[in-house]
Amino acid sequence: xxxxxxxxxxxxxRSVFLLMKVGVVPRLVIVCAVLAVLLFVAMTYAVSIGTTExxxxxxxxxxxxYAGLDRGVDESSPTYMAVTIVRLPGVMMAALVGxxxxxxxxxxxxxxxxxxxxxxxxxxxxxxxxxxxxxxxxTEAITDLWRLHNGPLKDALWRIPVTAFVGAMLSALxxxxxxxxxxxxxxxxxxxxxxxxxxxxxxxxxVLLLRAGDMTQIRTVLSWLVGSLExxxxxxxxxxxxxxxxxTVLMLLYARDLNLLAIGEENAQALGVNVPRVRxxxxxxxxxxxxxxxxxVGAISFVGLVVPHMLRLIIGPDHRVLLxxxxxxxxxxxxLADGISRSIIAPEKLEVGIVTxxxxxxxxxxxxxxxxxxxxxx
Amino acid sequence: xxxxxxxxxxxxxxxxxxxxxxxxxQNSAQTGIQVGVVVQGADGQPQTFCISLxxxxxxxxxxxxxxGLDVVLETGSLGSAVCNIAGxxxxxxxxxxFCQCEGGEECAYWAYFRLGESGNWQYSPVGASxxxxxxxxxDGWWWRDGSDPDTQSLPVxxxxxxxxxxxxxPRTVTDGLEREVTIEAPPxxxxxxxxxxxxxxxELVGPGRLLGVTHFAGDSDISNIAEQLDxxxxxxxxxxxxxxxxxxxxxxxxxxxxxxxxxxxxLDADVPVFALAEFNTLDDIRNNIRLLGLAxxxxxxxxxxxxxxxxxxxxxxARVADQNPVRVLYYEPGGISYGAGSTIDEMITLAGGIxxxxxxxxxxxxxxxAEFILFADPDVVLLGxxxxxxxxxxxxxxxxxxxxxxxxxxxDRIYVVNDAHMSTVSQYIVxxxxxxxxxxxxxxxxx
Numbered sequence: 049x050x051x052x053x054x055x056x057x058x059x060x061x062r063s064v065f066l067l068m069k070v071g072v073v074p075r076l077v078i079v080c081a082v083l084a085v086l087l088f089v090a091m092t093y094a095v096s097i098g099t100t101e102x103x104x105x106x107x108x109x110x111x112x113x114y115a116g117l118d119r120g121v122d123e124s125s126p127t128y129m130a131v132t133i134v135r136l137p138g139v140m141m142a143a144l145v146g147x148x149x150x151x152x153x154x155x156x157x158x159x160x161x162x163x164x165x166x167x168x169x170x171x172x173x174x175x176x177x178x179x180x181x182x183x184x185x186x187t188e189a190i191t192d193l194w195r196l197h198n199g200p201l202k203d204a205l206w207r208i209p210v211t212a213f214v215g216a217m218l219s220a221l222x223x224x225x226x227x228x229x230x231x232x233x234x235x236x237x238x239x240x241x242x243x244x245x246x247x248x249x250x251x252x253x254x255v256l257l258l259r260a261g262d263m264t265q266i267r268t269v270l271s272w273l274v275g276s277l278e279x280x281x282x283x284x285x286x287x288x289x290x291x292x293x294x295x296t297v298l299m300l301l302y303a304r305d306l307n308l309l310a311i312g313e314e315n316a317q318a319l320g321v322n323v324p325r326v327r328x329x330x331x332x333x334x335x336x337x338x339x340x341x342x343x344x345v346g347a348i349s350f351v352g353l354v355v356p357h358m359l360r361l362i363i364g365p366d367h368r369v370l371l372x373x374x375x376x377x378x379x380x381x382x383x384l385a386d387g388i389s390r391s392i393i394a395p396e397k398l399e400v401g402i403v404t405x406x407x408x409x410x411x412x413x414x415x416x417x418x419x420x421x422x423x424x425x426x
Numbered sequence: 427x428x429x430x431x432x433x434x435x436x437x438x439x440x441x442x443x444x445x446x447x448x449x450x451x452q453n454s455a456q457t458g459i460q461v462g463v464v465v466q467g468a469d470g471q472p473q474t475f476c477i478s479l480x481x482x483x484x485x486x487x488x489x490x491x492x493x494g495l496d497v498v499l500e501t502g503s504l505g506s507a508v509c510n511i512a513g514x515x516x517x518x519x520x521x522x523x524f525c526q527c528e529g530g531e532e533c534a535y536w537a538y539f540r541l542g543e544s545g546n547w548q549y550s551p552v553g554a555s556x557x558x559x560x561x562x563x564x565d566g567w568w569w570r571d572g573s574d575p576d577t578q579s580l581p582v583x584x585x586x587x588x589x590x591x592x593x594x595x596p597r598t599v600t601d602g603l604e605r606e607v608t609i610e611a612p613p614x615x616x617x618x619x620x621x622x623x624x625x626x627x628x629e630l631v632g633p634g635r636l637l638g639v640t641h642f643a644g645d646s647d648i649s650n651i652a653e654q655l656d657x658x659x660x661x662x663x664x665x666x667x668x669x670x671x672x673x674x675x676x677x678x679x680x681x682x683x684x685x686x687x688x689x690x691x692x693l694d695a696d697v698p699v700f701a702l703a704e705f706n707t708l709d710d711i712r713n714n715i716r717l718l719g720l721a722x723x724x725x726x727x728x729x730x731x732x733x734x735x736x737x738x739x740x741x742x743x744a745r746v747a748d749q750n751p752v753r754v755l756y757y758e759p760g761g762i763s764y765g766a767g768s769t770i771d772e773m774i775t776l777a778g779g780i781x782x783x784x785x786x787x788x789x790x791x792x793x794x795x796a797e798f799i800l801f802a803d804p805d806v807v808l809l810g811x812x813x814x815x816x817x818x819x820x821x822x823x824x825x826x827x828x829x830x831x832x833x834x835x836x837x838d839r840i841y842v843v844n845d846a847h848m849s850t851v852s853q854y855i856v857x858x859x860x861x862x863x864x865x866x867x868x869x870x871x872x873x
Binding site for chain 2: 098099100102124126127129130133134135137278279281282283397
């Protein structure tokens with residue numbers, strides 16, 4: 049396989065990406081190594097921050113003990129519990145969700161050849177949001193959640209993620225069916241249907257919220273709508289990781305096909321890509337991944353849009369590098385945002401979704417402005 | 427190429443899988459015993475302690491040490507001897523353990539007694555360290571000075587009197603969310619994370635047993651206990667799981683309006699959570715007071731608080747019984763009001779008034795428009811709403827081009843209420859009922 053064919057954007061736009069002259073494999077290794085270090089630093093930072101003051105050595109010892117090294121930490125001590133039951137799962141969840149959103153965003157942008165595409169574009173986030181709003185305002189979900197019985201895992205805890213997931217998949221399916229044209233997806237129709245559905249669902253959500261009598265419900269919904277990691281424990285993480293990891297593995301296998309799609313549908317077809325099938329598979333995988341992520345932590349904005357673009361500006365558009373880089377970079381980005389969200393107005397917390405937009409937005413604008421001649425990515 | 431990608435995937439997957447799967451709770455079943463300890467020092471004033479002990483056959487020394495008094499022991503081949511308790515006695519190695527008994531026959535030392543089945547103190551011939559304790563035993567430590575003829579003898583205090591407040595523990599209480607919560611001993615470090623329970627607990631158990639209350643408790647706009655918090659350790663609690671885990675409280679009071687997801691993590695961390703769920707009626711409030719009484723071992727005090735509440739309500743109702751019912755509008759900025767099913771509606775009814783919103787059957791929490799209010803034509807308007815931030819609610823209401831036309835405004839029957847009395851979900855709710863009754867029927871409270 050010739051590199052010129054597989055990485056068309058580089059030859060087409062003649063843009064000067066950092067690392068552009070390096071071959072794909074070393075580039076992948078360098079980029080992933082740098083991002084992995086960044087992720088590690090971000091996780092260390094995020095786990096050292098909390099609503100209470102726990103000395104850093106104690107945090108480190110608790111983590112090492114949790115990882116299996118005996119550091120002589122009392123495992124029933126409040127410090128150990130706080131680190132391993134509250135902080136660590138929150139940080140792991142942030143990493144998982146950040147990776148999922150960024151990777152799904154990179155795929156969507158490549159798939160639709162549209163730089164504005166993000167995981168929410170086919171209505172996944174709006175569908176999940178409607179599911180959550182329905183669960184919270186129209187059922188006794190919150191009260192039930194509290195009506196827990198003593199036991200390890202409470203089914204009530206799953207109502208919100210499950211309704212969110214169902215809502216996300218239903219709305220993605222609706223958009224997909226609306227965009228079908230003689231058995232094939234019409235991309236323009238898909239994007240338009242997604243946009244329209246987003247508006248419709250948004251309106252329904254507003255109605256439900258305005259009619260909700262209970263301030264607690266409204267607060268819970270709002271916190272979920274902007275995306276929050278509070279209270280997301282191991283139970284959630286261990287369920288969310290499976291769909292996300294499975295989708296990731298499959299998605300990465302299609303990196304080459306995404307590169308071919310980038311040079312145009314006909315060209316891709318000519319080079320042996322079964323375009324309708326690849327598109328459907330990638331779309332479905334992105335939806336599952338995004339739905340799994342937003343079902344557990346809410347509609348965190350900006351990660352899916354910004355992280356792939358940031359990385360593209362640095363490492364170029366080759367999906368074989370971009371997808372793994374988005375995974376690690378997205379994880380690092382959200383973990384960092386989570387750390388900031390918990391320290392910026394300490395001891396209180398900002399919702400992490402607010403930080404991703406507030407921190408990610410200006411940074412991205414700056415990057416855009418400095419690289420405005422090189423933006424022609426597609 | 428795909429193989430490299432696959433390699434990357436494998437690394438990523440492994441990174442996720444390696445993260446240990448779940449936490450095992452470290453919760454071994456512990457069985458303990460409860461004993462009483464009476465200590466009488468040189469001043470002749472007896473102190474009593476109710477002690478919970480765990481572990482393999484605890485002895486008299488274990489119980490004495492568990493009182494928290496400063497104890498100096500000398501351990502020899504025959505076991506431990508007590509030299510000094512709370513400053514009375516001898517301090518080896520500087521002096522001998524029985525420093526006042528060298529020479530003379532009558533002397534002062536820490537004598538060890540056990541309360542016998544006959545109800546009398548029995549001098550223990552065996553050292554306290556070699557005498558295993560049984561549940562319900564009472565130990566006596568007496569700084570007995572044989573040379574002093576006026577010495578106060580050790581008073582007999584039965585076990586039930588010492589541990590009376592603790593009887594019935596461990597106990598299982600069903601909380602507001604129908605969870606069965608087992609409480610091992612009367613909680614001494616209670617963290618309250620709702621304003622309602624802050625108010626109830628401060629009266630129920632006092633500041634000494636309150637580890638902390640919410641940050642709302644210090645806000646006199648909404649709290650009825652803002653002035654009584656000087657002796658409470660922390661006044662900044664909220665429903666954050668990390669905070670509540672690291673507090674190491676022996677009981678955490680939450681409500682259904684705290685963050686529900688956090689509950690899961692607190693249960694994982696074995697934080698003893700007790701939740702309250704319903705707050706809409708006075709019966710809910712009575713029930714919550716009683717629940718907290720059960721959870722803290724203060725059932726009798728809880729009944730007293732409820733009885734005080736009811737006596738005050740009876741008094742109010744007796745005063746307004748013969749009055750002609752007054753039609754009332756309760757109004758908060760923006761048109762928020764309360765109908766049937768809300769606490770405010772019940773308070774208006776208890777105060778002898780008729781709620782115009784309930785009359786019109788608009789639901790529990792309606793938003794009113796000016797037109798409805800004009801047609802409802804209430805006799806009295808009550809103005810509330812602490813969260814609006816309105817400096818002068820009276821002026822904004824009477825200055826409104828439509829609302830200003832109301833007959834109640836013309837007759838000067840418009841009152842700004844004390845929001846702390848209205849929004850409370852504790853026993854202080856009777857203050858709100860009284861406020862309303864006084865506004866509706868000033869004559870009934872004259873003189």
